[in-house]
Amino acid sequence: MNNKVCNAAEAMAGVHDGDHVAAHIWGVNGTPGYLFRALVDRGVKNLTFYANNFLPSPPGLIALGLPDSSGTILLSQIRKLVTAFTGTRAIRGLGEEDFLDKWLKSGQLELEITSHGVFLGRLHAGAMGLGGFYSPIGIDTIIEQGKEKRVIDGKEYILEKPIRPDVGLIRASKADKLGNLVYHGTARGANPIIAMASKFNIVEVEEIVDTGELDPDMIVTPGIYIDRIVQIPREDAASPENRQEILEKVFADPGIRELVFGASRGEQE
Amino acid sequence: MKERLTEELIAIRACKELQPGDCCNLGIGTPQLCAMHVPQGIHVQTENGAIGYGPLMTADDWQQLDTDLVDAGGKFFTSAPGMSFFDMLTSFAMIRSGRLISILGGLQVSQKGDLAIHSIGKADEYPQVGGSMDLAWGARRLIVAMTHNTRDGKPKIVKELSLPVTAHECVDLIITDLAVIEVTPGGFLLKEFATGWSPQEVEEQTEAKLTIAGDVKEIEF
Numbered sequence: 001m002n003n004k005v006c007n008a009a010e011a012m013a014g015v016h017d018g019d020h021v022a023a024h025i026w027g028v029n030g031t032p033g034y035l036f037r038a039l040v041d042r043g044v045k046n047l048t049f050y051a052n053n054f055l056p057s058p059p060g061l062i063a064l065g066l067p068d069s070s071g072t073i074l075l076s077q078i079r080k081l082v083t084a085f086t087g088t089r090a091i092r093g094l095g096e097e098d099f100l101d102k103w104l105k106s107g108q109l110e111l112e113i114t115s116h117g118v119f120l121g122r123l124h125a126g127a128m129g130l131g132g133f134y135s136p137i138g139i140d141t142i143i144e145q146g147k148e149k150r151v152i153d154g155k156e157y158i159l160e161k162p163i164r165p166d167v168g169l170i171r172a173s174k175a176d177k178l179g180n181l182v183y184h185g186t187a188r189g190a191n192p193i194i195a196m197a198s199k200f201n202i203v204e205v206e207e208i209v210d211t212g213e214l215d216p217d218m219i220v221t222p223g224i225y226i227d228r229i230v231q232i233p234r235e236d237a238a239s240p241e242n243r244q245e246i247l248e249k250v251f252a253d254p255g256i257r258e259l260v261f262g263a264s265r266g267e268q269e
Numbered sequence: 270m271k272e273r274l275t276e277e278l279i280a281i282r283a284c285k286e287l288q289p290g291d292c293c294n295l296g297i298g299t300p301q302l303c304a305m306h307v308p309q310g311i312h313v314q315t316e317n318g319a320i321g322y323g324p325l326m327t328a329d330d331w332q333q334l335d336t337d338l339v340d341a342g343g344k345f346f347t348s349a350p351g352m353s354f355f356d357m358l359t360s361f362a363m364i365r366s367g368r369l370i371s372i373l374g375g376l377q378v379s380q381k382g383d384l385a386i387h388s389i390g391k392a393d394e395y396p397q398v399g400g401s402m403d404l405a406w407g408a409r410r411l412i413v414a415m416t417h418n419t420r421d422g423k424p425k426i427v428k429e430l431s432l433p434v435t436a437h438e439c440v441d442l443i444i445t446d447l448a449v450i451e452v453t454p455g456g457f458l459l460k461e462f463a464t465g466w467s468p469q470e471v472e473e474q475t476e477a478k479l480t481i482a483g484d485v486k487e488i489e490f
Contacts, residue, residue, distance in 0.1 A: 024357075026317050028336075029339040053399075085397055086395055088394070088397070098395075114398065115400065116316060116398075116403060117402070118402075120357055120361050121358075137402045138402050141387075141402065141433060141435065142388075143398070173337075184337045185335060185337035185338045186318050188354055188355070188356050189317050244336060257331050261325070261345070
């Protein structure tokens with residue numbers, strides 16, 4: 001495909017029933033929430049979904065009029081979830097119903113727990129075409145269940161298999177038309193690793209610039225990995241400009257500022 | 270009821286362990302409070318991909334809010350000169366490199382220094398591993414900042430873990446609301462105790478044997 005730039009629906013034509021899909025999820029930070037909503041519209045089923053974290057959107061964000069762009073909107077489409085963190089202990093601590101319970105109890109969803117480092121190592125192994133690797137993390141824990149173990153130079157290791165997703169859903173700050181990507185702040189996250197490991201990558205970006213405009217020294221993900229480029233529409237409620245505007249409006253209220261950021265430094269002393 | 274240290278004071282005491290030039294990672298829970306108290310010259314790392322950033326945002330500087338500067342617990346942080354961003358593979362290589370001091374919370378610590386943090390051991394829960402196993406395995410020095418007892422009063426400093434292990438023989442120092450305890454090859458060494466408590470009263474709240482250090486003293490901040 002010579003022209004990688006398209007809209008979300010066109011990009012999603014590349015996702016099919018039964019696909020293995022990966023994404024970075026860290027609240028809304030670096031998370032491809034616009035593509036998650038497009039994947040709901042696409043309606044594909046029986047996905048195996050890989051995400052470092054998997055949590056519901058904070059109710060506050062939804063109350064502000066931001067659409068739910070968390071991975072949980074995909075739950076009815078996922079058959080198996082591989083993740084390191086679901087935050088469910090804190091949710092139960094608040095006495096609320098665990099969002100995963102009904103899916104797991106009905107047998108519609110299978111959950112595989114991993115650690116962040118193992119998750120990244122498995123993606124890296126996928127990217128490098130490895131058959132697997134021996135990992136020291138999680139000896140005598142749920143991580144080792146059902147896996148081969150081996151002693152190397154007197155130390156115990158667990159055989160971890162690679163992750164090679166069919167589809168990577170990526171979030172970046174800017175793309176050029178070749179798909180070269182730059183990221184901003186901690187929104188980089190696992191995005192570059194997922195892009196290297198996945199066979200077909202769709203990226204949502206805040207801005208598309210002309211080829212040649214990005215400084216080659218600053219490009220993190222080379223365009224060879226990227227197959228479809230989707231610009232988040234400015235009018236979308238989750239576009240960065242909108243998000244910043246909404247947050248600034250909200251934080252203009254000193255009470256809310258204190259709630260989110262804690263007391264001002266002056267008051268603490 | 271005798272007074273115990275607040276979570277904030279546990280965090281302040283934990284930060285005293287950090288020396289200028291140290292790089293450290295702060296876990297979720299009590300260690301998160303350390304972010305407001307780390308001394309100058311400490312480089313704080315967050316596993317989602319940043320090191321050397323400034324203090325957390327407060328109500329004072331919200332106008333500089335950049336929603337893409339977020340720590341592991343989802344808190345917004347400020348910029349600082351020398352700060353860098355990187356992908357999470359780089360971040361976890363860093364975490365496992367033995368270059369970071371890790372401050373984690375804890376559910377139990379055994380006298381061999383085994384840590385339980387990711388699971389409450391119930392059949393119907395989903396364990397919350399996150400980065401805890403990587404941090405415990407890879408830290409240059411692992412400090413556990415936690416309460417001395419569970420909410421229903423059971424000791425969390427134990428001979429053997431009754432909860433699922435997160436990582437074996439990894440804890441170096443425990444800072445609780447009652448004491449500062451070092452994990453040594455010979456077991457637990459009580460080094461400091463909270464004001465208003467005696468070393469013997471701390472022992473009564475601890476399941477494992479405590480050796481009382483010759484120079485044991487009240488916790489200072």
